[in-house]
Amino acid sequence: MYSGQSIAITGAGGGIGRAMAEKFLAQGAKVAISDINTELVEKTAAEIGATAFTCDVASEEAITAFIQGAEAANGPVDVFVSNAGVGFPDEPGGHAAGGSNESWELSWQINVMSSVYASRALIPGWKKRGQEGVKGRFVIVASAAGLLAQVYSGSYTTTKHAAVGFAEYMAIMHKADGIKVHCVCPQYVKTNMTKGMTEIKEGPGKHLEASDVADSLFAAIEKDEFLVLPHPVIKDYFQAKAADPDNYIGGMAYRAKTIDKGHIPLQ
Numbered sequence: 001m002y003s004g005q006s007i008a009i010t011g012a013g014g015g016i017g018r019a020m021a022e023k024f025l026a027q028g029a030k031v032a033i034s035d036i037n038t039e040l041v042e043k044t045a046a047e048i049g050a051t052a053f054t055c056d057v058a059s060e061e062a063i064t065a066f067i068q069g070a071e072a073a074n075g076p077v078d079v080f081v082s083n084a085g086v087g088f089p090d091e092p093g094g095h096a097a098g099g100s101n102e103s104w105e106l107s108w109q110i111n112v113m114s115s116v117y118a119s120r121a122l123i124p125g126w127k128k129r130g131q132e133g134v135k136g137r138f139v140i141v142a143s144a145a146g147l148l149a150q151v152y153s154g155s156y157t158t159t160k161h162a163a164v165g166f167a168e169y170m171a172i173m174h175k176a177d178g179i180k181v182h183c184v185c186p187q188y189v190k191t192n193m194t195k196g197m198t199e200i201k202e203g204p205g206k207h208l209e210a211s212d213v214a215d216s217l218f219a220a221i222e223k224d225e226f227l228v229l230p231h232p233v234i235k236d237y238f239q240a241k242a243a244d245p246d247n248y249i250g251g252m253a254y255r256a257k258t259i260d261k262g263h264i265p266l267q
Ligand SMILES: NC(=O)c1ccc[n+]([C@@H]2O[C@H](COP(=O)([O-])OP(=O)(O)OC[C@H]3O[C@@H](n4cnc5c(N)ncnc54)[C@H](O)[C@@H]3O)[C@@H](O)[C@H]2O)c1
Pocket: 010, 011, 012, 013, 014, 015, 016, 017, 034, 035, 036, 037, 055, 056, 057, 058, 083, 084, 085, 086, 110, 141, 142, 143, 144, 185, 186, 187, 188, 189, 190, 191, 192, 193, 194, 265
């Protein structure tokens, strides 16, 4: 299915983005990976056989240049994965809005606007494509924190909810254009982002490998599903939240009060 396709992935120097790149490459795709960390992305690209680009996704100019570079190298992009993301904890002992404006602004740019910029660069071309079937596929790596709260990170919770909102909006507005959107919402995954966090080794919320998230994306594409839930239990939590929002808030407030702070993953 992906043989010869042109794939572009942001924040793919390591972690989930790299795992997705490896899976696309294994299926015969041509993959362009980018990251803000030039040394890391060049090393990774050399290891896995992708093409490397430096791209700070907070900059619309840089995203456009990445897409142009990926297209020059591999042809028109068939699948774009907006994966780069950051998280900042609230100020210790502070309050819900206690994080600095800088951390909120960076989270907004990297976790939300990057997808707006990329879709702005891609959708007009995809709409004009003459091919039958899928004209383009846009994947947003959001988080379970986009459906439920990440306690002790107001900026992560808020911007990942916005990322899910934008993914939904794109899927709705461009379904008739033959553009597919997938929104990936994992709970904890063993990557740099969760380094230093106490690993949950068992149960439905256990830490996954980055490759498990890539597998879930591929399975969801096969089934033509929008929402990608590498931890299936998130669907139960999300349904319970919709059914009884007050009970959900009560439960999360209890979690915030009792949580082992080692389970707060963000750097
Ligand atoms: N690890 C988890 O538990 C988890 C859970 C849910 C969602 N996610 C999401 O998965 C995505 C990938 O994260 P990961 O877990 O692989 O972590 P990671 O830290 O391994 O990967 C994130 C990559 O993004 C890059 N990056 C940071 N700022 C950037 C910028 N401005 N421009 C371009 N690249 C930038 C980093 O250099 C890094 O290589 C993120 O969006 C994250 O929020 C992670």
